[in-house]
Amino acid sequence: MSDKVGQRRLLQGNEAIVEGALAAGCRFFAGYPITPASEIAEMMSHRLPAVNGTFIQMEDEIAGMGAIIGASLAGVKSLTATSGPGFSLIQENFGFACAAEVPCVVVNVMRGGPSTGLPTSPAQGDVMQARWGTHGDHPVIVLAVSTVNDCFAITVHAFNLAEKYRVPVIVLSDEIVAHTRETVVLPDPANVMVIDRIRPSVPPEWYIPYEDNSRGVPAMADLGSGYRHHVTGLVHDVRGFPTERPEEVDAFMRRLFRKITNGFYEIQMTRSIMMEDAEIAVIAYGAVSRSALRAVRMARDHGIKVGLLHLITLFPFPKKAVDAVLRQCRRVLVPEMNMGQLIREVKRVNFSSEVLRHNRVDGQFITPDEIYNHLLSM
């Protein structure tokens, strides 16, 4: 809110996601209550009507995902937020957003799983589901938040990437980040960079809704803006109508991937901390990256040359940044609150270093001491 600009505020991660979404221009939220994501829906229900936006609590997460796709097609930036069981339910319509190229943002506040799992405990078990949860071959953008500040900034990024590339974007949070309260100073919304989708400028009769261009991202017309067209989850031709012609199917699939590949330079976000002279590295994401940072500092205090590569973008996997770390460091530790998911991606780009896992799946946070002790043994 404008009266709070520049003020120090004590916010939890879920609140900062709401602030980030509103600053990015989100004006529609549809979802279903679920711990530990419910605060996002609650705050959206309070905030959205005041900015002429719309909140609706749907009958399940499937419906929440469908509604945000509908709202986005009508030209309104939209968000849903959920956790494990709901994240499983959104996958069907998430795939529709991939196929029909509908920008929107899905926040998944990860909790322990599988199934109902550990509703009030943190985990990072949904990393591979975020990548491959919906059926069929598709690219996806997955960002992970680690601090309350991140929750604001990365949610803005998520909307911007969704709009720029016409894709649904997943923000992975976890119970720790969601419910941790930290002091933050939010920027003036006027100073937040906001990207909006490109809408067609040609006359309606010239509009070809899925026509390829150099970026591979077609202009998107709002439903009801005079550019009548067809939107479908079936593989479609450039005019949006179903096709099974091999050359059209091939062009469709390859463009979906190409537009993301073209954007690697800005989509793949990482932070390198104390990496300049590091001989050992920790690669971490989400809340665990905070323990990792503390552990790295402790190890530095004891003269161990260790650095941290903090991954903000999990997918498309930031291969270039990880590759550089693996070339530089003889040993790399990947701490995760799962049995080892992102470590598979790290190992995939690795060819000479020793990549070690550090896993915790008891519903408890990985502490700095744990990582520090592991580093000492490396």
Added chain:
Amino acid sequence: MAEKNISVRHDYLRHDKKFPHVWCPGCGNGIIMGSLIRAIDKLGLQKDELVLASGIGCSGRMAVYIDFNTLHTTHGRALTFATGIKLANPALTVITVMGDGDATAIGGNHFIHAARRNIELTAIIINNQIYGMTGGQYSPTTPYGSFASTAAWGHIEHPFPIAELAVTAGASYVARGTVYHAAMLDDLLAGGIAKKGFSVIEVMSNCHTHYGRRNQMGDPVTMMRYFKEHGIPVDRAAKMPAEEMSGKFTIGVLADVDKPNYTEEYQKIRERSQRE
């Protein structure tokens, strides 16, 4: 008269690109599509302000043929997409077309909640009592004792009465028509689309290919005759003894009530939040 109808149809169809259609010869879907177009024409709505969202199945293809803003969604979810569209832009007239399996099996939860919420959408549910596109498996409206490709020994479940379900769930306007009573269907559809609130029009339609052939009604004419003889107007049905109505169904408007609709109510919420 016939000439006028032809010219109207051409104005609303993507006739230059998307025909011939995929439906079997004699399918009721074409009659319903024609009826929908006549209803739209009668109401004087513009193509740009109309959204047609469909689900999956034979009915789903209707969104390809009609020249509105069209959306072919996922199975059973048309109402969820439509809800988002209507809330994001209440000026649009949003119509969904679904099949019986689409709307009341996989999409059953969305259906009853859209009705309860009373959001201003029109749900056209084409009830052919079978899953046609996938090859004649039984649906939530397949009658007890009939045959389907997954009920080879006779069906032992009981069917949903879709229109009555919609009334109970709270829809503002509920009607049932048939593909035989096409002129009546025009009016039922126009009534539903014009209604400020959630409207449901169940249309009994023929899938002679998959339902009829397994149930001694293997051609469209036989099925049309069935609808003619078994569809009883609501006012006449009210005067008939129950045993005479057995095996028959009512046609016409089953419910038409005025109550606050979601988009209008939400606008009040906005105003309230902005005053404080």
